[in-house]
Amino acid sequence: MALEHALLVSLREQPASGLELAKRFSRSIGYFWHATHQQIYRVLARMDDDGWVTVTEVPQTGRPDKKVHAVTPLGERVLADWLATPTPMEPLRSELAVKMRGASYGDRAALLDVVRANLADHQIRLDHYRQLEKRHRADRDPARETLTDHALDQYLVLRGGIRIEEFWVDWLTEYLTAHEARLTR
């Protein structure tokens, strides 16, 4: 039950419509959380019912009205409480890892191709995140002390995104290297 809270974080940064939230979730927050618009609409409706957010219909020219959601004082309290409660350690869940482990029960060459495709995807995403980091440094350096606490948090979460993609690139490379060494023997 964390999508609610992820939405609260995003809405406290900036009130938004359902679709705007969905777009944010494929960017920054999306380093570590993902949600489709259908899911977001459903949860937003519940949050409105529970009084965590208020909804304001904003008319627009040349496009449909949008419903802008903003966090209420109750929502702020709910978020603050959640932030202070311990989070149990979450295990990574990876289909690819299961495939790598079971490789000998199928066509290994085909599986190595699957791994290569995933490696390429992670490499692209890593490059993208590194671009973002570069832009961030160009904006702020060398006056790092001027960062607000929240901007520092955003930066550090981006660092996490970079690190997780480095994990994938390094690990998948290790896997491929070990098996390619065998094939040529």
Added chain:
Amino acid sequence: MALEHALLVSLREQPASGLELAKRFSRSIGYFWHATHQQIYRVLARMDDDGWVTVTEVPQTGRPDKKVHAVTPLGERVLADWLATPTPMEPLRSELAVKMRGASYGDRAALLDVVRANLADHQIRLDHYRQLEKRHRADRDPARETLTDHALDQYLVLRGGIRIEEFWVDWLTEYLTAHEARLTR
């Protein structure tokens, strides 16, 4: 829909009862996949219906009978097909990361404690995995060429477990260090 396939991998390594599988999932395979016994029983029943596994009741002395599941030729084909199909890149989903990002909307000191607790958990798990790796090396080194392909896969997935825990330890340490530096300023 990957629990089925994870179970097939585990059952090809060694036929097992539901509870035995649940235990394995909190160990080796569990580096990257987790499942409770309730879920495993439900999925095993479906796999039996679909003819992917056969069930043999094995009487035991002094404890309840167990139902040992073994993979059928059909199950083997299903597994091999699955192994050769591409896996889309899976985003990491982390509640802790959302909290770190939203830290400024709550009590930051409390959140840093939450992060510290998670760091300690990951450190313990990393130490455990490193022990396993050490044991593995002691068993096999320096005759690494004698490893079967499957044993190599098992080792490389353990390497992934080590790498992911290193990711957590390094990243959470970076986060704490950056914020602790602020507090003492």
Added chain:
DNA sequence: GCTGTCATGTAACAGGTTACATGATTCG
């Protein structure tokens, strides 16, 4: 005219979690 974007939603289903239930045996 077709495709894409903005914007909101419904419905059905699949997957995963939590709580509860049963019954025997072993260990302190």
Added chain:
DNA sequence: CGAATCATGTAACCTGTTACATGACAGC
């Protein structure tokens, strides 16, 4: 005698995914 372990399961619920639906405007 009580607690823990082995072993299997049911039921209710929550979360997340996929497919489908609507309607208007913008750009090629």
